[in-house]
Amino acid sequence: MNILVSAYLDNNIGDDLMIILLSKKFPEHNFYLTSSNSTVKRTFESFDNIIFHELDLSDKYLKKFSVFLSIGGSLFNDMNGILGGIRRIRRIRVLRLMKKKNIKIATIGCNLGPYKNSIGPLLTKIELKQNSLTTVRDKESFHLIQKFKKVKNYHLAPDIVYNLSNLYELPYGNQQNILGISAYRSTTNHEYNYSNYIFLASVSDKFIEQTGGIVRLFAFDTENENDLSSAYHIKENSLYPDKIQIIPYIGNYIDFIQLMSECSRFISIRFHSAILCEMLKIPFLPIVYSNKMDNYLDDLHFSGIRISINNIPKSSREIEEITACLIENQQIFNDFSNDHQLEFEKHFNELGKLLK
Template sequence: MNIVLDAYLDNNLGDDLMIKILVKHFPQHEFFLYSNSSAVKNTFHGIENITVKRIAERKLDFKKADAYVTIGGSRFQLVSLKQKFWRLNRLKQLSRLKRQKIKIATIGSNFGPFSGKFAVKLAEWELRKNDLVTVRDKEAADFLHQFKNVDNYHLADDIVYNLDSIYSRNYPQKSGLGISAYRSIRAPEYNFENYKYLAALADQYIRKTRKTVKLFAFDSENENDVVAALHIYDLAEEKDSYEIIPYLGAEEHFLQEFEACERIVAIRFHSAVLADIFEIPFLPVAYSNKMSNFLNDRGYAGPVTELKDMNRDLCVDTLAETIINGGELFSDFTYDHHNASVHFDELEKILNSK
């Protein structure tokens, strides 16, 4: 079966893991991704059932496609006029695919933010055209519940909880702090204050523990967390105790280094998911509803720091002690008690249906 795959392609670890896990689960199918970036193409080089093609080729490929699958969270943000106009054009495309009898699925999603009732209506119109929708948090499931004509939807833990299909854990001796460096392209006015605060926080951790700090850059293209990591390092005083770990398309080394941390400051959503998988206590830092929903679904009642509040008004010493002591951090780990396989189980039913 030929499957056109729609995903966020930015050398972003979380999104790339979802793609790699998906195609590993369905080796009998051929998947097609579309990007003009040679760096993105290199990320998926060597995976037998994935072909990365130029964006201009997608329209022609739809003529021979059997299914169209959109994967990943944050694919339904409808705030600006540009986003709404783009969604209208997408609706026209989905209508054409429907007429061609191509199966349509959206998996691993969450929703929002939205601006106005029309934005919500656009999301509803698109979701009604799907044969399957799977979501990763309860807020998203509740959002779908309001739509009478969207009925084949399922709530399941994030797709990355299926990580063991592509990565074998090492169970290393854990030591030091990992920080998910983050460069916001939506609220850049806060970035430098965040960098200064994280450098001060990491320096304080190093002075109190004499352990290393790893700065993890989850995205290395347009969003470019590598720049955030470099700024934090440049602002730091204890430079000899820092490492920068960038994700450049190959996940093995990145995950090994992440798994070896004993504490995590989780800013990127998938840094929280990975900390949960690897059973690492973490301090959640929220910049969108993704993190908040994840924590609410797990009944977490500990400290949550808003990214925009990570500035000189937030006491560095107190937060460093919270991280070191660990008692208030997220540590109610999922272990193997997740249902992330539901995304693929339900997708398989759709792909196999007549």
């Protein structure tokens, strides 16, 4: 079966893993992605059933497709402005066109929002009404869908990336005194970026001074969002740049995860850094830049420290206290007793029913 896929393609390990897991779960199907970015394409060169194409909405071209699948987390976070609303209306028109041509519509692995007005939920409801299947990854999104009339066949399941544990044996090589940080550069709230860099450099310095260890800065996205910029700013502002390593994701997800697994503690800003830390059993301090991290932590009943990206600690005392919590494994996420095994497969299991 030929399946049209809408996904976020930016050399982002979280989104790339979702596509890779989809490809491996359904090797009998072909997945058509749209991107002209040669760097993005390179990541998927070894997957025979991932095909890059230029989307053509003509009847002749669409005839060969049976499903239009949207996969990814933050698929509904761009409707708070006028341009975002216009783009969403155009997308809904395309979905309706495909539905008229008997192409099934599905959306899996997403969270809804955040929304700043009533337009976002309204457009989300209109879009999801076109779907034959919807799966979401947090309870807040699920409860919102429950309020939407005429949206059918929707399900709640933990993030798709948890399926990675079915793909290969995860490494558990936590070493002493390695602090990992998911570097992050906001493309929308630029005013908070530099204070974030200074804070992370300060915590890195305190960790190095008190443990004699090292710090690894992980760039989870290395294209347009460009976490590498953040990583270099953090290293530049550190007192111990020779003790700081920068680890970019450039399509090498196995090597990237291996280096993550060696960390003894982590500061998670990127959503999938938190997911991978939980899977790798690495205690982590969450820094929240979006509702998806808050919803994830709430679903796991986390009551420890969570720092908002727009309210970064600045005082020496706060930095000392946070570093102590990291080193002593206090008030950070360290509960790895949750067993998602029976739940996370639901995204693909429900999709499999649609593809029969």
